[in-house]
Amino acid sequence: MKKLLAIVLSLCYCYLAMAQVGTWRNFLAYHYIQSICKAGDELFVLASNDLYQYNLNDQSITTYDKVNGLSDTHITYIAWNQKAKRLIAIYQNSNIDLIDTDGNIINISALYNKAMTEDKTITSISIDGVYAYLTTSFAIIKVNMQKAEIAETYTNNNPEYPRNLTPYQDDYDAYISTVSTLNPGGPAYNRFYESKFINGTLYTTGGYFLPAMPDNATPGTIQVYDGNDWMIYQEQISEITGYSYIDICCVDADPNDPEHVFAGGRCGLYEFQNGKLVTYYNKDNSILMGANDRGNQLGNDYVLVLGLKFDAKGNLWVLNSLGDGVSLLEYTTDKQWINHHNTKLTDDTSITVPGLSKMVIDSRGLLWFVNNNWQNPAVFCYDMNHDILLKYDQIINQDDVKYTSYAITSITEDKEGNMWVGTDVGPFMIQKSEIGQNKVTFYQIKVPRNDGTNYADYLLNGVSISSIAVDGGNRKWFGTNGAGVFLISADNIVEEANFTTENSNLLYNNVSSISINNMTGEVFFLSDNGLCSYQSNAVDPVQEMTKDNIHVYPNPVTPDFTGMVTITGLSYDADVKITTANGAIVAEGRSNGGMFNWDCCNKQGKRVASGVYMVITATSNGKKGTVAKIAVIK
Structure with missing residues (x-):
């Protein structure tokens, strides 16, 4: 063991501060303080419908979310029960959590799970002894907070229906001056729609x-996260511009x-520098035009x-939607406006279609965007160098199946x-x-059923897709309206995961945008319920594997470590072998983009013995790569 430790200390490794593969993070807002409950030396704070705890003695802050134990999202009420020594947290969907000051959480889901036509929304809380009385439109629910169970349900015609309940009074007034100085971190708001990693x-x-x-x-919101801190862009803009x-x-x-x-929205285009408004562009100071409403041009x-x-x-x-004579515009580096309007971007009345959005530039330098509107849904491809616009509005697959779509929501390149x-x-x-042809096939991947037949099904056929992202391993991440997130393999055949609120720490099954930090592999999911992320096992590959860009972590691997060792800095689809010092192969496989993961087990699934293991790499075409070392202490 002493010899091994000496070897470990002699090795020079670079540790990357990345989360373990498979871990989740929530990025919740705690900006708007709604309720404060004193629990001995602790304060429970409901802020922006999220929860945190503040210790009055050591000034420590503990935030709560689905990752560290909460059962749901969007808390509407909290109340502390001194007899039961627990906080009750009521969710918007009528789910219930009980939380003590040590952070232990018990879920009571009976009301949430109960199938009924009546409105289950809880509108107030009363505390009496160890009980919490929850008022709804159909009944009062009596919760035994000590036993963590629903003790009774009183409907209006029940002779024991409690009629003189005293609403719970929190400690907001007594502690708001203290709480208002706290900074639990996170963004300012839980509203997220579009995102980009730059x-x-x-x-x-x-x-x-x-x-x-x-x-x-929705009030104008731009929130920027650099990996450590959040920056909220200037908000009081209507006071400057005179428009919403x-x-x-x-x-x-x-x-x-x-x-x-630059940012765009309902009322025009906004230019920012260091988070502060520089210029507001509208129909009065640019070639942008107001929306045309039944022949009338609207204002700013x-x-x-x-x-x-x-x-x-x-x-x-x-993209300037619903304009008359404008649609696709260019604002040059020397601050000149150029109109690239094209009649293919208009409807039958010669007005620009309503939902031009989701612009991307592909590896060929072509500009793609969509019309996300049920009247004229279409995909557009624009050659910026030759001023050629192609329109694709007939969704016909390789089997001549024609689809009627009412929403084209996203486009991206693999x-x-x-x-x-x-x-x-x-x-x-x-x-x-x-690509580049006047007519294209909207190809659908066929996924074999593998049931002994030759039948196959179209990939995610009928699933409403809201967003698409491609990771460093060429896997596709599909955000949906109602079905969570699907992760599909690089060959488009295997469903590697389907994350939902029910089986993961995803915050909402309606995902408006997915963005991937391809330097770390962290995948971010945006929704109306907030922002969360998942640490995937794929990063962007490197062009050439060298000793300087291969990183192994954690290294050394300590006896208490049970996760995956991560190796980054690999080329695409690299061949990776883990060997003993004398060359015996204990594990091997291919990289996901530029990442490979090892569970510290041999091919028989047993954890390897203490020692120094070699990471031997080669490119996908067999060209020799580089070698790294991993120290394992058992």
């Missing part, structure tokens, strides 16, 4: 707008200056900018150059070989 930084927006759909008039600052639904950062950011409260994208040169491409399109009837692929 140079390791996550840019998010919190609004959504589509003509003829209900407008929530709402429904911000797209954002992009200047490739030459990541602090130079409806200058619809629902999509934008910087090109590699730093020119900004802007590692092989194919374009993936998300719709309300499932995902489709435009093959690399057809």
Whole structure:
């Protein structure tokens, strides 16, 4: 053992501060303080419908979420029961958690799981002895907080129906001055819609707008996460511009200056520098136009900018929906506007279609976007160099099956150059070989049933896709409307995972956007219930494997470590072998993008003995790679 420790100390390794593969993180807001409950020397704080705990003695803060034990999201009420020594937390969906000051959590799901036509929403709490009385429209629910069970349900016609309950009084007034100085971290708001990873930084927006759909008039929100801290962009913008600052639904950062950011929404285009507004563009100071409503051009409260994208040169491409004579615009690096309007972007009345959005530039330099509107759903491909626009609005697959889609929600490129399109009837692929043609096939992957027949099913056929992201291993992550997230293998055949709120720490089954930090493999899921992430086992590959870019962690592997050893800095689909010092192979496989994981077990599934193990790599075509070492202490 002494010899092994000496070897370990002599090795020089680089440890990357990355989470273990398979772990989840929640990024919840604790900005708006709603309720405070004193529990001895502790304060439980309900803020932005999330929960944290503050110790009055040592000033420590503990945040609660699904990752560390909560059963659900969006808490509406909390109350402390001194007799039972527990806090009751009521969720919007009528789920119930009981929490003590040590962080132990017990779930009471009977009301949440009960199938009934009546409204189960809990509207108030009363505390009496060890009991909590929960008021709903159909009954009062009596919860024994000591035994963690529902003790009784009193309907209105029950002679014992409690009629003089005293609503629970929290400690908000006594402690708001203290709590208002605390900083539990996290974003300011739980509203998230679109996101992009740019140079390791996550840019998010919190609004959504589509003509003829209900407008929530969501306050303008841009929240940026650099991996450690959150930056909230300037919010009091309507006071400066004189127009509403709402429904911000797209954002992009200047490739030459990541602090130079543009965002679009219902009321126009906004330019920021270091999080502060620089210029507001509308119909009065640019070629942007107000939305056309039945022949009338609206004012600056409806200058619809629902999509934008910087090109590699730093020119900004802007989509202006429902305009008359404008649609696709370019704002150049020398601050000149160029109109690239095309009649293919208009409807039967020659007005630009309503939902131009989701701009991406592929590896060929082609600009792609969609019309996410039920009247004229379509995919567009624009050659910026030759001013050629192609429109694809007939979804016909390779078997001549024609689909009627009412929503085309997303488009992205995979590692092989194919374009993936998300719709309300499932995902489709435009093959690399057809890109640039006037007519393309909306190809559907056929997944064999493997049941002894030759039958196959179309991949995720009928599943409403809301977002698509491709990781470093060319696996596809599909966000959906109602079915959570699907992870599909690089060959598009195997469903590797289906994360839902029921089987994982996903916050919401409606996922509006997925973004991947391909330097770390962390996958971020955005929704109206907040932001969460999952540490995947794939990162972007490197072009050439060298000693300097191969990293192994943790290293050394200590006896108490039970996770996966992670190896990064690999080329795409690299061949990886783990051997003993004398060359015996204990594990082998292929990298996911630029990452390989090892469970410290041999081929028989047994944990390996203490020692130094070699990581021997080669490229996918057999070219020799590099060698690294892993020290395992059993």
